[in-house]
Amino acid sequence: MTWTPEDRAPRRYVDTAKAVRRGLLVVYTGDGKGKTTAALGLLFRALGYGHRVAVVQFIKGQWQTGEAKMAKALADRVDWFTLGDGFTWLTQSYEQDVASARRAWAKCLELLADPTYQLVILDELNYVLAYNFLGVGEVLEGFSRRSPTTHVVTTGRDAPPALIAAADLVTEMRKVKHPYDAGLKAQPGLDY
């Protein structure tokens, strides 16, 4: 294996002369674990700077998760909204699901327009777009009108191409090995 200086310290090799600072659109997608988890890592990092963060969970509503508990403990700086119906999405009618998504999206627009949030995490929004409960054009228009320094993060499998095209940072979490495949149970503090 050969190594170049670029391999080990990519963040150093930015031409800061032409660098700009603005709110980014970050997309975590793919079939591997770590998408929501990475979004929570951004939350953790942002809190270290005293930033204010909003999280909208589109899907995981019914779970009492470690992240929700922790967010509650940090409620002065983290606003946590649970707008899905857990895993019951899609067992209802398409029309009902669309109506739920639209209610959630109205809240998102409110958060995105609020300049006091430095980071807005829209957890599992990619799913909602892939299922066509919300139109990607409408969502991107909402993103473009957000407070200019607000970072937006979306998570979920199957991020639509138009979302990827509009994003500043896209990482595909690719599943190499998954503990469920070996019969290991989802564990508090690791999986949720």
Next chain:
Amino acid sequence: MTWTPEDRAPRRYVDTAKAVRRGLLVVYTGDGKGKTTAALGLLFRALGYGHRVAVVQFIKGQWQTGEAKMAKALADRVDWFTLGDGFTWLTQSYEQDVASARRAWAKCLELLADPTYQLVILDELNYVLAYNFLGVGEVLEGFSRRSPTTHVVTTGRDAPPALIAAADLVTEMRKVKHPYDAGLKAQPGLDY
């Protein structure tokens, strides 16, 4: 696009009868952003359950990061060790780098043996292994002797095949789009 129930709720479809609960070995690797970030997300989640967490940073020593600030604020439950020399690794002699890695590993073994930690994050250990500053065999032996309920997470590019083979969960963070490519500067609260 067609969807099956499995697509939307993978964590539900675990055969809990054969499921076991034990500390997992998690590896986040690949050239995309989100590896350390996902490890921090696990930390956030674990704290929600009141778990105790140790973090060893092999590389990012000199940075004053959001995560380090936040960990300091949560110092009663997060122990944060910085053992690298920032990005100066590899500019020194190989022998010096090996000696630094060995000192760091001695601390890791101590943390891994301590049953009061539910999660031990070894940030950028994959790099250290890829550069052969530590032998993967020795590291895996150390992992195998850890407290049985402790989750271990390693991050960094180029995780060696033997580490991937031993791991329970491996996600490759694949770079799809990177903000530095567009001349965007690393930003506090997002990149560090």
